[in-house]
Amino acid sequence: MAELREAVAEGPFDVIADPDALREAADRLAAGTGPVAVDAERAxxxxxxxxxxxxxLHRRGAGTVLVDPTTIDDLSPLQDAIGGEEWIxxxxxxxxxxxxxxxLEPATLFDTELGARLAGFERVGLAAVTERLVGxxxxxxxxxxxxxxxxIPRSWLExxxxxxxxxxxxxxxLAEELARQGKEELAAQExxxxxxxxxxxxxAEPWRRLSGIQAIRDRRQLAVARELWLARDELARSTDxxxxxxxxxxxxxxxxxADVDAKGRLAARKDFTGRASRSELDRWWAAIEAGRATDDPPALRARSDEPPPPRFWRSRKPEADVRLKHARAAVQAAAExxxxxxxxxxxxxxxxxLAWERVESxxxxxxxxxRExxxxxxxxxxxAQRIAAAFVEADQAGPDPADAPS
Known part of the structure; x- marks a missing residue:
């Protein structure tokens, strides 16, 4: 493989932060050719x-445009200039x-990460895709x-x-590679x-995303966890x-x-950390007390119409377990x-x-x-054909006798 060259940014690197400069940049982008490359940085x-x-934003013949959307209320000049173009x-x-x-929203899209997945690339990060396709x-x-x-520091802007x-x-x-593989149409659909x-x-209950919450086996403790999460979320939102x-x-x-019995004992815990763990101690203690005092502690497990995790299927619905295994194998073969x-x-x-709901074979x-x-x-x-055939095979095979309760 040829030695890679390090990419060097062309610029310009002046950040557009006022409406007049934005309109000039929009005119420049409108005068460019081909699709528009777009990216955004969050915090x-x-x-x-x-x-x-x-x-x-970058477009051939127009160069690079860097926009600070926190200082400009109306980015419609950009949308008007490039909204009808394909965005990369x-x-x-x-x-x-x-x-x-x-x-800001494009009329059509070319997603280079998704395209790389469809093309079968093992590494699909921007750096890996750029190395492979552009050298x-x-x-x-x-x-x-x-x-x-x-x-924003200059090195960040570059x-x-x-x-x-x-x-x-x-x-x-990437478009050439997808065409070579006969995947132009499927990529367009994706x-x-x-x-x-x-x-x-x-x-409905975002607090259940708390990492490790599965370790809680008591509804009252779960109520405390909920109130702590909500208190933190309110503070996080108000302070961004x-x-x-x-x-x-x-x-x-x-x-x-922990089931601590006093605010001071909470403050003394070495496993209660974070920049606001002591400065907002009254907030956390009030949340703990609210969780303990509630008349309606939450259920240990949220109600859901989702199928249970597949690891439980063998005992709860063994015929669905067999259908799932056959269907997975069929889809894997097609993917290969x-x-x-x-x-x-x-x-x-x-x-x-499809396996859990027992769709007709x-x-x-x-x-x-x-399609639904x-x-x-x-x-x-x-x-569709492969999964249907897999379901037929699974139904004929039936559950493994070894899975039956003794």
């Missing part, structure tokens, strides 16, 4: 919000929500930086500019779905601080399990033939639901069930 791990703190985004599911939040090495030292920092400047060449090379798909609605930077999950869990990860051929949750019934779960036409064509 995940530092801020509560997932807003964009920098938007980067790497891992669009990460950036589209914050771009939409500031009024350039990217330094990724600022990916986890606090992009709410102002002013890093941010590179993220879009390499995308047009990567996109063209890109369209990625653009149309919207985030899932907020969880990432919750884990205030008090980490492990500390909330330790406080819920297409040289792509099985999860990109068909979502694992879709396979589980015919290609027509399986195809209809797949948002499978794209190419996925239906590639898997």
């Amino acid at each position: 995940s791990g530092f801020r509560y919000s997932q807003r964009a703190y920098l938007v980067q 985004i790497h891992a669009a599911s990460q950036d589209l929500p914050c771009l939409r939040e500031v009024g 350039l090495s990217l330094r990724k030292e600022h990916g986890a930086a606090d992009w709410s920092t102002r002013p 890093y941010a500019a590179l993220d879009v400047e390499v995308l047009p060449d990567a996109r063209d090379a 890109f369209a779905y990625a653009l149309e798909r919207r985030p899932k609605p907020p969880a 601080t990432a919750p884990g930077r205030l008090v980490p999950d492990r500390s909330l869990l330790a406080a819920a399990l 033939e297409l040289s792509m990860p099985a999860e990109n051929l068909l979502a694992p949750d879709t396979i589980r639901r 015919t290609p027509e019934a399986v195809a209809e069930a797949l 779960r948002d499978a794209r036409p190419w996925q239906v064509a590639a898997t």
Whole structure:
């Protein structure tokens, strides 16, 4: 393999922070040619919000544009200039929500990360894709930086500019590879779905995402954990601080399990840490008392229409367990033939639901069930027949006698 050249950003690196400069940049982008490379930088791990703190754009013939969306209320000149063009985004599911939040959305999409998965690349990060397709090495030292920092350091801006400047060449090379593999149409369907798909609605009980909460076996302690999570979330939201930077999950869990009998004893615990663990001690103690005093502690397990974890299927629904194993094997075989990860051929949750709900073992019934779960036409064509045949085999084989209760 030829030695890689280190990518060097072209710039310019002046951050656009006022409406007049934005309009000039929008005119420049409109005069460029080809698709527009777009990226956004957030401050995940530092801020509560997932807003964009920098938007980067690059187009051949127009150069690079760096925009501070926190200082400009109206980005419509950008949207008007390029909204009808194809946008190249790497891992669009990460950036589209914050771009939409500031009024930016493409008409069509080419996702280089998703395309790399469909092409069967083992490594699909931007640096790996750029190395493979463009022969350039990217330094990724600022990916986890606090992009709410102002002013943004020059080295960060160079890093941010590179993220879009390499995308047009990567996109063209990847498009050629997908065409070579006969995957142009399926990639187009996936890109369209990625653009149309919207985030899932907020969880009914988001506090149940507390890491390690499964260790709690007492409803009263679970109520304490809930109140601590809610108290931290309120503080994080009001201060725009990432919750884990205030008090980490492990500390909330330790406080819920500790059953301390006084505020001072909570403060004395070495496992209750975080920058706000002592400065907001009254807040945490009030949450603990509220959890203990509630007349309606939460159930240990949330109600859900989701199938249980597959590890429990052998004992609870053995025929579904057998169908799942056969269907997984069938989808895996199809994915290997297409040289792509099985999860990109068909979502694992879709396979589980088909097996658990005992969809009829015919290609027509399986195809209809797949379409109801948002499978794209190419996925239906590639898997419906195979899954139906796998269900027939599973039904004929029946549950393993060794799985039967003694």
